[in-house]
Amino acid sequence: MNHNSPADIRHALADLGARPKKRWGQNFMVNPRTRDKLVRTLSSRSTDVVWEIGPGLGALSEALAERCKKLVLFEIDAGLVRYLKAGIAKARHVSLIEGDFVKTWQATEKKSGRPDRVVGNLPFSSASAIIGALAEANRISGRCLFTVQKELAERITAAPGTRNYSSFSVLCQVMADVVAHGELAPGTFYPVPEVTSAVVELRPHAKKPRIADRDFLLALIRAVFAARRKTLRNNLLAEGDFIGLSKAELLDIVEETGTDPGVRAEELSPAQIIEIANALSSARA
Ligand code: SAM
DSSP: OSSSSSHHHHHHHHHHHHOOOOGTTOEEEOOOOHHHHHHHHHOOOOEEEEEEOOOOTTTTTHHTTTTTEEEEEEEOEEEEEEHHHTTTGGSSTEEEESSSSHHHHHHHHHHHOOOOOOOOOOOOOGGHHHHHHHHTTTOOOEEEEEEEEEEHHHHHHHHHSSOOOOHHHHHHHSSEEEEEEEEEEEGGGEEOSOOEEEEEEEESSSSSOSSOOOOHHHHHHHHSSTTTTBBBHHHHHGGGGGGOHHHHHHHHHHHHHHTTTTSSSSOHHHHHHHHHHHHHHHHOO
C-alpha cells in the first residue's frame, strides 16, 4: 500500500474495519520525505538486525526491510498484527512480535540477540517508558532513532542547568550520546496530532564512561532528583538510606569528587553524577 496521504491510511484502516486508536498513539506517518530521511539517518547496513517498535501499517517497515539482514517488528495492536502478517511479515527475514514492546523485548533479545539498530515512530503515551526501558537496561547497543513528542525530545537532549533537564535527561545521557534531529510538523501524521513531534537519536557513547554499578547509579539518579528544588545535600540526606553510609561519610565523599553538595541536581552534568555514584559505591563496598 501507499502511505503518502491521509486518504491512503483511511482506506487501509477501512479495509481492516479499524479506526486509529488514541490509546496506542496511532498517528500514522504520511510524509514520504520524512520517512526517507528517517531511513537514511538510521543508515542500517545489509548485515544489521533492525528492530522497529510500532510498525503500524508498515510505513517505515518496507524501506527498512530492504536495508537489513533481519527486521523484527514489535506491534501491540492485534488488528495491525494480522495486517502485517499478511503482508510485510511474510518475508523470510522479517519477524513480528505481538504485544507491548516493554514486556516483549527482553525475551526477543534472549532468543535472537541484540539489535544493531532500533527505530520507531513511537506512541506519545508510552515513548518515555519504551526509551527508559532500553536505557535502564543499558541496551543502547546501536543507533536508536525515535520520533517522539517534541517536549520529550527536549528532555532527552537537555543540557545541565536548563529548564528541561531532568532525571530522564540524565538517564538517557549516562547510557548514550544523544542527538536532536529536528522537529516534524503535526501534518506529517494522520490523524494530525495536537502536538509537535521531533526526531531524537540515542547511540552508544563515543567515549564510554566507567559505571561501577549500574543499578546503584540508577537509584542515585532517582534520589538526587527526588525534589527538584532541593540541594544535592538535602536530597541525599532525605533519600539516601539505600546507600548505607553515614550522613557525614556521604557528604565527605561527594566533596572529595569536587562537587559542592549545596548545588541542585539539575546543575550536575551526567559525568559528575557518574563520578559521585562510582565514589559512593566503592566506599560502601
Ligand atoms: N510506524 C507507523 C507509522 O509511522 O505510520 C505507526 C506509528 S504510530 C505513532 C505508533 C504505533 O505503535 C502504532 O502502530 C501502535 O499500535 C504501536 N504501539 C503502541 N504502543 C505500543 C507498545 N507498547 N508496543 C508496541 N507497539 C505499540
